[in-house]
Amino acid sequence: MAATVSIPNSLINSDRESTANMRRRASRMRASALFSELTWEECTYIAHMAASKSLARNETFFQQGTPVRCVGLIESGAMKLLQARPNGEEVVLWVRGEGEAIEAPSERRSARRACTARTGALHRSLLGG
Numbered sequence: 001m002a003a004t005v006s007i008p009n010s011l012i013n014s015d016r017e018s019t020a021n022m023r024r025r026a027s028r029m030r031a032s033a034l035f036s037e038l039t040w041e042e043c044t045y046i047a048h049m050a051a052s053k054s055l056a057r058n059e060t061f062f063q064q065g066t067p068v069r070c071v072g073l074i075e076s077g078a079m080k081l082l083q084a085r086p087n088g089e090e091v092v093l094w095v096r097g098e099g100e101a102i103e104a105p106s107e108r109r110s111a112r113r114a115c116t117a118r119t120g121a122l123h124r125s126l127l128g129g
Contacts, residue, residue, distance in 0.1 A: 034101040061117040068111040072102035078120040
């Protein structure tokens with residue numbers, strides 16, 4: 001079942017970010033499988049509310065075992081999803097790239113991250129709550 005979101009004009013024309021930047025961001029979101037079923041208006045609203053963060057190579061985005069607080073969408077670059085073995089060795093589970101979600105949202109408030117996300121190259125991520 002789809003949700004409907006009303007978006008005040010002040011959000012779309014905000015001084016916080018340009019309208020062109022919001023459109024680019026919403027476009028990237030709509031192209032992602034995670035957001036593909038949302039309307040243009042819903043993606044624009046989320047794009048406005050989300051924060052964009054630049055990360056350096058090998059920087060940790062989130063750590064295995066920490067609470068799931070947001071979903072990330074890779075705007076550029078790549079990210080490795082790693083899982084620690086009992087002996088401490090890290091195993092690469094997946095490598096995600098531009099336009100891919102870093103982690104799917106959880107319906108459980110107490111959900112913990114099953115892996116660590118670390119950048120493979122300099123990139124930008126869009127964070128949504």
